[in-house]
Amino acid sequence: MSVQFTHQVTSPGPAQGMTFTGRRRIGETAGTGDLPLIIAVHGGGFTSAYFDVPGYSLLDRAAALEVPIIAVDRPGYGGSSPAAAGEPVLLANAAALDHLIAELWAANGAGAAGVFVVGHSIGAAISLAVAARKPEWPLLGLALSGCLLREPASFADRWAALPGATLRSPDEDKATRMFGPKWTYRADMPEASYFANVAVLKAELVEISSAWHDLFRTLAPEISVPVHLRQGEFEKLWITDDAQVAEFAAALTASPWIDAEVFRSAGHAIDYHRVGAAFQLQQLSFALTCAARRFAERGAATTEKEVR
Structure with a gap:
């Protein structure tokens, strides 16, 4: 079972003084040297609970493999402080999370x-922005879903026209955007996921719809770690096909290893579909491989130094 936590950032930096909440499962076997510490970053209109829905929990699946995992509430979600005002939302989130992860790693x-x-959805875009900052903590790689290059042209104007700073759709309406056809999910869904739903910050919806494509083109060449990308076949928030996935992957010119494809039989929230377990195991496998490779590289470097 996950443990909810609160963390106040105390070290100097962009998130100093901010409070963050989230959920974690940290076992006692992380000291083997070849396991990753996973940090999970949710999308818009969810909290860290997105990764902890019973029966569909990435936290539970990671814990079964003895992999330590922390799902954070992004700025402005759950009990986390809002991001710095007056800055682009995605980059302000990335700066704050970079600082937070440094303390969580320590x-x-x-x-x-x-x-x-x-990272999922807007959380995937923010995770890319974190990686592009070249963090001082040891980043092994990224697993992204629910984020490509282009949304339907009408989305930016639609979000901007809605009143208020936050938007909350009825759960049933939201489910029509999160899920694929009825045969792609079990009888307990989509209702089982509703407890993770919260209002979405309108500013990030507008920014992801209007500015993400250009920002991605700036960020992509700076990503120097392996990237795992999956996009649901029945995605309704992004224009999705094999060509879009290939274009996204091709822009990651500095990444040493890219595993990117459309994920069949799922909608936007892949985790909550019948194929969710397979999807999460792919992400965890990729994370474990990145960690083992880093461990092996360190061992090889140590051996070479000893030989010298």
């Missing part, structure tokens, strides 16, 4: 190979 990373970041 407190929870003993013996782990490094940090692996899982």
